[in-house]
Amino acid sequence: MREITVAVLPGDGIGPEIIEQAIKVMDAVAGKFGFKIDYKEALIGGAAIDETGVPFPEETKDVVLSSEAVLLGAVGGPKWDDLEFSIRPERALLGLRKLLNTFANLRPAKLYNELIDASSLKPEIVKGVDIMVVRELNSGIYFGIPNGVFVDGDERVGINTLRYKEHEVERIAKVAFDVARKRNKKVTSVDKANVLEATVLWREVVERVHKDFEDVELSHMYVDNAAMQIIRWPKQFDVVVTTNMFGDILSDACAMLTGSLGMLPSASIGGDIGLYEPIHGSAPDIAGQNIANPIATINSAAMMFTYSFNMPEVEEVIDKAVKAVLAKGYRTKDICSDGCKVVSTEEMGSLVREEIEKF
Ligand code: NAD
Numbered sequence: 479m480r481e482i483t484v485a486v487l488p489g490d491g492i493g494p495e496i497i498e499q500a501i502k503v504m505d506a507v508a509g510k511f512g513f514k515i516d517y518k519e520a521l522i523g524g525a526a527i528d529e530t531g532v533p534f535p536e537e538t539k540d541v542v543l544s545s546e547a548v549l550l551g552a553v554g555g556p557k558w559d560d561l562e563f564s565i566r567p568e569r570a571l572l573g574l575r576k577l578l579n580t581f582a583n584l585r586p587a588k589l590y591n592e593l594i595d596a597s598s599l600k601p602e603i604v605k606g607v608d609i610m611v612v613r614e615l616n617s618g619i620y621f622g623i624p625n626g627v628f629v630d631g632d633e634r635v636g637i638n639t640l641r642y643k644e645h646e647v648e649r650i651a652k653v654a655f656d657v658a659r660k661r662n663k664k665v666t667s668v669d670k671a672n673v674l675e676a677t678v679l680w681r682e683v684v685e686r687v688h689k690d691f692e693d694v695e696l697s698h699m700y701v702d703n704a705a706m707q708i709i710r711w712p713k714q715f716d717v718v719v720t721t722n723m724f725g726d727i728l729s730d731a732c733a734m735l736t737g738s739l740g741m742l743p744s745a746s747i748g749g750d751i752g753l754y755e756p757i758h759g760s761a762p763d764i765a766g767q768n769i770a771n772p773i774a775t776i777n778s779a780a781m782m783f784t785y786s787f788n789m790p791e792v793e794e795v796i797d798k799a800v801k802a803v804l805a806k807g808y809r810t811k812d813i814c815s816d817g818c819k820v821v822s823t824e825e826m827g828s829l830v831r832e833e834i835e836k837f
């Protein structure tokens with residue numbers, strides 16, 4: 479029997495609650511498809527600071543490096559907000575991404591027709607939206623040096639540096655074109671090449687990589703226009719590839735097209751070990767209440783089967799199970815409009831598991 483090893487990092491806030499539901503679903507598909515999952519749980523974020531004094535302990539690094547994929551809940555919360563920047567829970571995320579060299583962040587924003595009323599946009603604008611944002615994750619302004627707050631004469635100056643090497647753009651562009659080949663063969667590369675030299679280079683390199691993917695249509699868009707077009711007519715997009723910071727912002731805008739942060743998964747790939755996590759944070763305002771939506775985490779686990787274990791049929795079954803639960807009217811509070819049946823975090827996890835068991 480095939481055995482896979484998954485590092486499980488629940489983290490803080492709603493992290494442990496939503497991870498528990500994803501594990502129910504993973505166990506159900508393992509039973510259905512006849513493989514075994516070896517889960518290795520470890521501390522990260524605030525939970526790790528409380529136990530060990532640091533957000534990303536060495537033991538957690540060892541667990542991660544001895545696994546084939548990582549499932550992460552979320553980190554952070556008000557309890558740790560006053561800590562010095564370098565040891566805040568969120569630093570663990572940067573450390574984890576760097577350690578795994580996961581330079582490509584895939585964030586699908588797909589609207590479930592059952593949830594069309596949860597979107598803040600008109601149904602005719604969002605019906606059928608299916609965008610894959612491919613965000614560069616390991617470079618750009620979040621990592622460029624110099625960075626920091628310095629004294630400059632009689633005042634302070636805050637500095638971050640937008641920096642991309644050619645190979646960093648090349649590899650993310652390849653991922654985007656590859657993903658597009660499995661979808662509708664359209665890539666929109668988003669930059670600010672009218673102002674930022676770093677993205678003039680970005681555009682040039684994307685053009686160059688495109689020569690090996692001529693079956694895929696490529697267009698370029700400035701980030702300010704892209705922000706507008708995502709709201710105006712989102713169906714024009716298939717794959718959007720962009721820098722770390724632009725991707726951070728645009729993928730959240732895409733998220734809202736679909737109604738709730740609680741629905742959206744992500745995969746970070748590129749290295750040997752993939753990282754899978756919901757795009758939302760630790761939602762401290764609802765932690766411990768058993769009302770968080772676990773679907774983003776369940777869908778992140780689903781992506782893991784496609785991208786880390788080459789089992790797209792498992793992702794398909796999970797997707798069908800989630801749709802079946804939604805079609806029956808079950809909703810967590812965040813996605814409920816009139817006439818739905820509100821269920822808890824745990825109930826939602828169990829409902830998805832039951833649907834999988836029925837297949
Ligand atoms: P957040 O995503 O945690 O929450 C934003 C809003 O969305 C809140 O009202 C929350 O209740 C709601 N929400 C989020 N996920 C939900 C879910 N699954 N079901 C139902 N509702 C959900 O963002 P925030 O409030 O800006 O940040 C809270 C903490 O999370 C901060 O400490 C922040 O640094 C951290 N954070 C962590 C990550 C991560 O671990 N990847 C990402 C973003 C923010």
